[in-house]
Amino acid sequence: MVKPKFMEGPLKGNFASAYAAMDADVDVITAYPITPQTTVVEKLSELVGEEEFTERQHVEYVRMESEHSVGAGLVGASYAGARTFTATAGQGLLYMTEMVHWMTGARLPPVVAIQTRGITGPGWNIWADYGDILSLRDSGIMIQFIASHQEIYDSILQGFNITEHPDVFLPLFPAYGGFVLSHTAKPVKRIPWEEAQKFVRPKTPEWPHVWVDGERPIMSNALIMPQNFYTEFRIKIHEAQMNAIPVIKDTMAEFEKTFGRGYGNGLVVPYKCDDAEVLLLGYGGNALQAEDAVDKAREQGYKAGALRLRTYRPFPKEDLLHYIKKIPYVAVMERALAFGSPTGGAVSTDIMAICQRDPKARNAHIVPFIGGLGGRDVFLDEQIDQIKILYELKEKGEVPDRKYKMWDTFWTGLITGDKKVEVENQEYFGDI
Amino acid sequence: MTEEKKNWELLRMNREKRPKVQNWTSYWDLPYGPVSLPVKGSAGRTGDWRTFRPVVDNEKCIKCYFCYMYCPEGTISVNDETGFVEIDYNYCKGCGVCATNCPKECIDMEKENK
Amino acid sequence: MTDGKIIYEITMHGRGGQGAITAALLLCEIAYADGYKDVLSIPKIGAERRGAPIKAFSKLSPKNAIKNYSATEDADITIIFDPTLLPLPGVADAIKHGTVLLNTNKDLDLNIFPKDCKIYTVPVTDIALELNLLASGYPILNIPLLGALTKVKYKDEQGERTLGLNLDTIKKIALKKFGSKGELNYQAAVMAAEQVKELR
Structure with missing residues (x-):
């Protein structure tokens, strides 16, 4: 046995992705680089040839000519029963979109890590913004928002246990902020190979529903007439999403039991919610930072709690309602803008919808916040201000006004002209 | 294993026992995805x-x-x-x-x- | 690692090619090996041109988990790789408190820094050139500067103290990361630690 080059220490988020894919024993990796994902596929291309890995596993690394082909390669390999992995971001994900729909329609189980990046359209941006992955909200994929480097590793390792579960068979897209997590480094512990293999789902020679065998031919993607089963097969995808909720919970519980660390119940991660009077709800790195804001606000006498939405699709309705019913003042902080939607945010709209359907949560106050778009830092003070806004709402009964409130949504960090904008600083950082 | 799953397993492993036309009658009969099994004349005469x-x-x-x-x-x-x-x-x-x-x-x- | 400070925030100002981004990562690795509970390195990615001003940040936490991914606005320790960076906006004028470690072999006008700042200088470019520690013709500054950092003290209400980093750890990490050049890097770090000057 060759001694591994890396087992524990500060590691870039993208490298954590690469190691996790290798430790999950993937068979096929298709790759095409895009900022900020590039270092994932670069690292993987090194790892597939490193002795530590070559002596125990064979990984087919296929360099493609575009993200669309990356998606098509995953679909092809996945039909044949291979465990498949890739990573992409922003425009790359948009280009892959057609094949993402194929993955869900054919019920294939790849895991695709997303380093979220602002969508260019025009207004070129490469920094964190969940607009890219949320544009695939309704495609049937499972979406998870990751908030730390260790969690990237753990989520991808857990990923195949969820996607290849016989009740599920849907692709999983764990998403984390580009540059916020992808290029920063934090301590990560790898799980030794034998222990990881005991946890990861054993491989099967073929899936129960699709296979590639000349003796037993099948045809996927036949034309289905409107009067036949198209509607039903669409509902099947929804059924699989619903089935995934307990699967994600069980996988997280098993992971926590085996390795001693976990992230809530896999769906939501509460922080100091037991005695909280107001709730900061968010996802990704910002939601982890909200835990710091909660601590700071508690020093000032505000009893706040934080709730991190970890799994967005399937939507953890019951788990969210559990907390919202207890704490009916909720700020929903999002790092993506859903243009023209009721609140400007996809997640806050969903949360309002589940509250509407539950008589006990119907009177909860959901306050949408949007900020940090295109990688702008969301500062602790801004999050503490969110807590203050919730307290003003709680005491006066109506949502207070701020200069950065428009159309009943708070636009955190909006440049309102009160402070001098540091133009020099932009030059200082270069002119990308 | 449910009856429906057993049937599917049979179709999966054995080409000869495939039906001429996939005879799904309801949502609950359906396999995971729309996969058709090529047999002679599956669209009728x-x-x-x-x-x-x-x-x-x-x-x-x-x-x-x-x-x-x-x-x-x-x-x-x-x-x-x-x-x-x-x-x-x-x-x-x-x-x-x-x-x-x-x-x-x-x-x-x-x-x-x- | 028993002092009460929650998180040390360190900002590196360098020029593309001098190794500021690598220094931020190496500092995290050294601190983690030296017993810090959580560390975070943040590179600010711009156009990474050789010679352009670059910023990178390290956050070192002795006790608690780091949850804040935002860039540092008010650094506890500022490391400046090149004295020509000082007049640029966002370098010397962004220092509000804490300690400054500057790479220079000349004297320095201390008035450009706030009154209660501790100032250190170390001529690491000279050291790197003397040892012929070069990467594609440029002197390597990051490991020597981190060597100097082991002697640098931070001051607050609870008194003065170093960050608790060890030269031995630097040696271990340098050998692992840079292979045959690791020994030379370590020598430079030792020389830098000897030559670091406390100006105030």
């Missing part, structure tokens, strides 16, 4: 659709098998003993692709007398 019937003149045929390759429905087969082509009139739709592509023009499209 398409021979009924024909207005013109292709007839091969074996005396002019040079056994180039263009018709066999061009037939969009796979209804033309090659007789292993004689080497001539045979058309399965149960399923031939009478599209005429074979007649158009025959280099010797030895396939005639004759009007059906139904």
Whole structure:
């Protein structure tokens, strides 16, 4: 046995992705680089040839000519029963979109890590913004928002246990902020190979529903007439999403039991919610930072709690309602803008919808916040201000006004002209 | 294993036992995704659709098998003993692709007398 | 690692090619090996041109988990790789408190820094050139500067103290990361630790 080059220490988020894919024993990796994902596929291309890995596993690394082909390669390999992995971001994900729909329609189980990046359209941006992955909200994929480097590793390792579960068979897209997590480094512990293999789902020679065998031919993607089963097969995808909720919970519980660390119940991660009077709800790195804001606000006498939405699709309705019913003042902080939607945010709209359907949560106050778009830092003070806004709402009964409130949504960090904008600083950082 | 899953397992492993038409009756019968299992005539007796019937003149045929390759429905087969082509009139739709592509023009499209 | 400070925030100002981004990562690795509970390195990615001003940040936490991914606005320790960076906006004028470690072999006008700042200088470019520690013709500054950092003290209400980093750890990490050049890097770090000057 060759001694591994890396087992524990500060590691870039993208490298954590690469190691996790290798430790999950993937068979096929298709790759095409895009900022900020590039270092994932670069690292993987090194790892597939490193002795530590070559002596125990064979990984087919296929360099493609575009993200669309990356998606098509995953679909092809996945039909044949291979465990498949890739990573992409922003425009790359948009280009892959057609094949993402194929993955869900054919019920294939790849895991695709997303380093979220602002969508260019025009207004070129490469920094964190969940607009890219949320544009695939309704495609049937499972979406998870990751908030730390260790969690990237753990989520991808857990990923195949969820996607290849016989009740599920849907692709999983764990998403984390580009540059916020992808290029920063934090301590990560790898799980030794034998222990990881005991946890990861054993491989099967073929899936129960699709296979590639000349003796037993099948045809996927036949034309289905409107009067036949198209509607039903669409509902099947929804059924699989619903089935995934307990699967994600069980996988997280098993992971926590085996390795001693976990992230809530896999769906939501509460922080100091037991005695909280107001709730900061968010996802990704910002939601982890909200835990710091909660601590700071508690020093000032505000009893706040934080709730991190970890799994967005399937939507953890019951788990969210559990907390919202207890704490009916909720700020929903999002790092993506859903243009023209009721609140400007996809997640806050969903949360309002589940509250509407539950008589006990119907009177909860959901306050949408949007900020940090295109990688702008969301500062602790801004999050503490969110807590203050919730307290003003709680005491006066109506949502207070701020200069950065428009159309009943708070636009955190909006440049309102009160402070001098540091133009020099932009030059200082270069002119990308 | 439920009854439905057992059936699917049988279809999966055994080509001979596949049904002619996938006989799903409700949402709850469906497999994971829309996978069809190719069997002969899964769309019914398409021979009924024909207005013109292709007839091969074996005396002019040079056994180039263009018709066999061009037939969009796979209804033309090659007789292993004689080497001539045979058309399965149960399923031939009478599209005429074979007649158009025959280099010797030895396939005639004759009007059906139904 | 028993002092009460929650998180040390360190900002590196360098020029593309001098190794500021690598220094931020190496500092995290050294601190983690030296017993810090959580560390975070943040590179600010711009156009990474050789010679352009670059910023990178390290956050070192002795006790608690780091949850804040935002860039540092008010650094506890500022490391400046090149004295020509000082007049640029966002370098010297962004220092509000804490300690400054500057790479220079010349004297320095201390008035450009706030009154209560501790100032250290170390001529690491000279050291790198003397040892012939070069990468594609440029002197390597990051490991020597981190060597100097082991002697640098931070001051607050609870008194003065170093960050508790060890030269031995630097040696271990340098050998692992840079292979044959690791020994030379370590030598430079030791020399830098000897030559670091406390100006105030």
